[in-house]
Amino acid sequence: MIFQESETVELKAFVVENIKKEIIAFANCEGGKLYVGVQDDGTVLGLDNPDEVSLQISNMVRDSIKPDLTMFLHYETLTVDGKKIVAVDVQQGTERPYYIAKKGMRPEGVYVRQGYSSVPATNTAIRYMIKETDGDRFEEMRSLEQNLTFEFAKKTFAKRNVTFGTAQMKTLGLVTQDGVYTNLGLLLSDQCVHTIKAAVFQGTNQNEFKDRKEFTGSLFQQMDEVYDFIDFRNQTHSTFEKLYRIDRRDYPETAVREALLNLLVHREYSFRASSFISLYTDRLEFTSIGGLVNGVTLKDITMGISVCRNVKLANIFYRLELIEAYGTGLVKIMDAYEGTGMMPRIETSNNAFKIILPNLNAITESAKPKQIGLEKDIPEKKVIALTKEQGVITRKEVEMLLDMGQSSCGRLLKKMVENGLLIQGGKGKNTRYRLP
CATH class of the missing domain: 1.10.10.10 (Winged helix-like DNA-binding domain superfamily/Winged helix DNA-binding domain)
Structure with missing residues (x-):
């Protein structure tokens, strides 16, 4: 039997730490065979205890590689030239990308086969494997970032008296059954990479800034801080009807709340661009990434029809009583302006969705x-x-x-x-x- 390294064959004289890289690379690509007890040049050295070597590799795979790869490995002891070696047959896994648990789903933890070597995968290759394995639904895909914390989310759930433990995180879809964080988990984590940018302008155009700020962290943290940012600037003006004073805020609180929740729950998170909130003297604009879901028209949503883009995220907001039911938010916004003589506007494109709230106390130029x-x-x-x-x-x-x-x-x-x-x-x- 002649041994020679190739794209699908790797030779090791004995078990070393980096043997994990070879197994991961085979599982992430087309599979391959690992022969232990054979030098790089094909010389058979043999093993004193092949059963112990097989167990050592098995334990290493179980303890150090994620997701679970054990079912895709087959061990066999072969006798070549009177010497015993271990052949490990690695099949292509069904939950790619596989990675070294301590290093995470990043290039330094994910390996692929390139020629006769196992090399770190690029971020593009990692995303492709995730999409190929998990499908196109963003919130269900495994997150590239696995070092996540949920301090703000825990506080939000606690305020609503909703349990937030490991079991609940799996049920809600923040974590897979194998303990891997999903993109939904990333959105609610303190390490969320998506942000909201808010700006206050002097006048009715963007010629002069009065204030600007970018909000980061868990979507729950962004929700609270952005609402406070707007609420602080949502002024109250008074009028008199005979002897009675009538107070009216620039923007109905219900409309602001629902527009903000719409921005958070329905945006397209597969894009990394920020959402925008723009406050002018005569209007307040909420611009989120992602147009209408295919098959849904602007007339449909103003009638209360809703096809949710992020079903699991919306379900969490529903459980926390932040939203009541799908499709009611825009109706509430319109109702908040009833009888004021003004009406919110909605603008859409293929990649953006904008809600424009008119300032009830704005004075026209004339x-x-x-x-x-x-x-x-x-x-x-x-x-x-x-x-x-x-x-x-x-x-x-x-x-x-x-x-x-x-x-x-x-x-x-x-x-x-x-x-x-x-x-x-x-x-x-x-x-x-x-x-x-």
Whole structure:
């Protein structure tokens, strides 16, 4: 029997640590045979105890290689030239990529056969093996990153009194039955690689930034921090209906909440690009990566029809009572604006989905105060200063402030309202004026 190394044959004089690389490489490729007791040049040295060598290799494979590869290995003791050697037949595995457990599913832990050698696999090759084995559903694929922690997720589950242990993580799909983290696990881990970028602009375009921030960590952490970022800037404005004060925030809290949850649950995570939140003076935009799921139209989703892209992720948000049911979020957003005279807009492309919430308290350009000549309008400046100090003013108070007659004062206030310097509320004796 002649021995010679090839793409499918590896020779080892005895068991060494890097024998794991050869076995992994065969399992990740087309399979192969490993002969122990034979030198690289094909010289048969033989083994004193072949059964012990087989057991040693078996233990090494079971303890050091993931996923479990034992069922794809067959051991046989051969006698060649009166000497005993061990032949290990390695079949191509069905759960590729296989890797050294301590090094993880990275190039330094994953090996493939290249010519007569076993070499580290590229990231591209690793992703290809994952996709080929696990299919196209992103959240069910095994994560390239396996060194994960879940501190924020644990706190989120605890707040909802939902158990979050190893058994639950497997049931929910964060971990495979072999203990390997999935991409769903990566999304909820503290090491999540997907981010949300938020920006606040001065005006209605992107010419001037007021603030910007990138949110990282578990999707739960991003959810909480992004909501706080928006909520802090979601101002409350007051109007008066007769004697009653009416407070209204720029954006209905329900609409903000549902738009943010939609951004998190329904985005396409197979792309590494960030999601975006843009806050202008007249609108708030949520832009997520990934257009509509194939077969679903914009009209469908506004009617409450939903085909979920990330089923397992949505199920977790449902269990935590963050979402109520599929397809209700956009309906809630629309309902939040009912009776306001404004309506949210939705824009889609092949690779993006945008929800635009109008600012309920925004002043249109035509209604903004006219700045030209304001410095010369001393009465107007005094009225504005008093209104800013008190919150609201009456015509009588303006008469006393300016020592002005009733008719002149009425004309001044009417002019200021028409120019957008003041907003009038109430009628007759209950008329009040406030700043825009």
